[in-house]
Amino acid sequence: MGLKAEAVVFDLFGTLVPSFSKGGYEPCLRGMARDLDVPLEPFRRAWNGQLWQDRVMGQFTDAQESIARACQIIGAHPPRDQVEAALARRLDYERSLLVPYDEVLPTFMALRRGGMRIGLISNCAMELVPLWDDTELSRHIDVAILSAAVHMAKPDPRIYELACRRLEAEPGRCLYVGDGSDDELPGAAAVGMHAVLVAPKSGAAARKHDAAARWDGPRIKSIADVPAVLG
Template sequence: MSFQAVVFDLHGTLIEDLLTARRDDLLAQMAATLSVPADDFAAAWQQTGKRRTDGGFDTVEECVVHICQALNARPDAERIEAAVELRIGYIRSRLRPRHDAVETLTRLRSLGLQIASISDCGLEVPMVWFETPFAPLIDAPLFSSREGLRKPAPALYLRACERLGVEPVDCLYVGDGNSRGLRGARDVGMTTVLVAVPGAMRYDDGQFEAAEWPGPRIAALKEIIDLVN
């Protein structure tokens, strides 16, 4: 089948998943900076997950202040800014491409394919996106916190197609199976492939579909080249 575009998931596909242990360390550091109990802060942060991912906060600062108020804490602006910088720095450090991601994206572009990415994420990812190697390689990056939609909402995939100027049937979607992303892409008419890198750490959000996925699978991003040729 001939494709005009490839649409990628981000976390667990183009980059490694955000590991739970490192995330917990970060939250403890943020809590210490804000002088609030670490366990309470971590629990409150997790409770805001859907709102952060859906774009319910206009800034990261707003989220931090919201949590502090819920914990009856009133840190000064300097502490809030320091906690925000910890979070942004963590996300910046995690947006490192898999070893074959840049090579694969570059090759796809050389073949004339357009590229989009769809990520369920907070505001920190789009804030630092243009610092990453992905920025010049991905034509249409979509972030749930900016779009107000999360996978597997059909409108999110259709929005990616609209920005690329293609139809879903002309797209190959590549994802690791989290957030029901593969099913969402398939339901709008995209061809889908699961990337399951051996030994990769995975963050399961409760909607992980890899084990039951009946469609094609690859073990490395570079295998996509054979699928589109």
């Protein structure tokens, strides 16, 4: 493309690190239901269904409150230590995902050599907020915007504008790279960013990923191709 960019903004899950997978998340969710002594399916519907949007928008004081609220919806009132146990289990699982794909850090280095600043926008539940700063990945990113911390989510134009402002780059000088979840690519393009789809990794996540099929803009196979997009 040969863009005149000053910053590259990445999505997190499915782009820099693996997405929640059924194989990994399901045992975690079952474990949480056990910790809380609540039935699995109603808990899943309350926490991942009814409350999902509020969790991503950070509408609770903390993750403990979001778990307690899900229990309340299904008529359960577990004591604090059970809520803490369930949260600890969830945090362990989420921490295990926050390891970047092999090509990510070398690509970041190449981008920095080219003078790029690096940003991140993630639609994520509140659990990520206290974990983020302790991750190795966070040290390689100049500006990270987590939906639950800023009470906005992609594709709201304001979340992209916030990222660009903090990166001190006009949207037209920013490249946005993501696997396409949450309409993030049209959202980025709508504020004037250059948006590129990175193909989801193979497996179940890629198969059910219809956002990738709908996007008719530029696409790359791997994060390692980002420097070439910038030319």
